[in-house]
Amino acid sequence: MAKIAKSEVMRRAWRVYRLSLAVRFDRAAFADCLRQAWADLRQPDAPVTPWEVLQRYTVIPRTLPRGEVITRLESALRVAQGRAAQYARATAPRSWSAAKHRSADLIRVANIEAIVRAEKAAAGLAA
Incomplete structure (x- = not known):
């Protein structure tokens, strides 16, 4: 499995979080976005x-x-x-x-x- 850069994971997590249109920062919501970012980057054929x-x-x-x-x-x-x-x-x-x-x-x-x-x-x- 290829090595995944943590900076790329964080960039993707923040992008997903911003797209969620959250008004205030919420740790639980950002945690979900971070999990999704890891899953997206682990799947090599993901969009x-x-x-x-x-x-x-x-x-x-x-x-x-x-x-x-x-x-x-x-x-x-x-x-x-x-x-x-x-x-x-x-x-x-x-x-x-x-x-x-x-x-x-x-x-x-x-x-x-x-x-x-x-x-x-x-x-x-x-x-």
């Missing part, structure tokens, strides 16, 4: 993107290997691109609400593309 971020775009169990995560993200990307393609044929939004939804859909496509690129780079695949 590089934090699990909480992946959950925003598609349903992914924690134990899923990186290859399956990439497959599910590519599927979510195709769906998001299809939704965003509707805006190419549409006229300018008539209300602020329509503009907000249009912007959110376009940003969703960009975010999923960035995550897929990062996961493929970590897997050594061509983006």
Whole structure:
């Protein structure tokens, strides 16, 4: 088993803790984040993107290997691109609400593309 740097474990634990949106520091919550960081780094085929971020775009169990995560993200990307393609044929939004939804859909496509690129780079695949 490869040696795991403690600094990397702590960085990942703090990143997971910040993503949990905790208002005040809680030792028990940080301990859970630290356990999760150790588990994530021990599993060599784990996704590089934090699990909480992946959950925003598609349903992914924690134990899923990186290859399956990439497959599910590519599927979510195709769906998001299809939704965003509707805006190419549409006229300018008539209300602020329509503009907000249009912007959110376009940003969703960009975010999923960035995550897929990062996961493929970590897997050594061509983006």
